Amino acid sequence: MVSSRRSVADAPTLTGWFKSSYSGGSNGECLEVARGYATVPVRDSKATNGPALTFSPEGWTRFVTALKDGQLSA
Template identity: 55%
Template sequence: MTEPDLSHAVWRKSSHSGSGEGECVEVARADRLVAVRDSKNPNGPMLTVTPTEWHTLLTSIKHGDFG
């Protein structure tokens, strides 16, 4: 699988990311994927998922499925 082109991605920080607490997540749409990265390490590894997988993850989090 080839890497998605993120050169024009617009990254958004989660509204739940704390200011100065070190737990910041950024999300961007790219090449029919959703990319997620740690805002403290923007050149580090990122997770890419389909929009359907992203929606499923967010729904699970909102329902408290992860504790």
């Protein structure tokens, strides 16, 4: 279940995880995002049994847009 405290301890119970098609095959520095929730759960692809952080949809969109626009280092 997604928490309102900006993290989810039981992230493995969430469904709909996906990794960007831009991620390399080595799984070195990849994030996974789960679809279909009121907040956006994000986890480390190397730690699928670990926790996830949650973001508001607006906050996640601003973050991704800033990365695409080169405002943040990837």
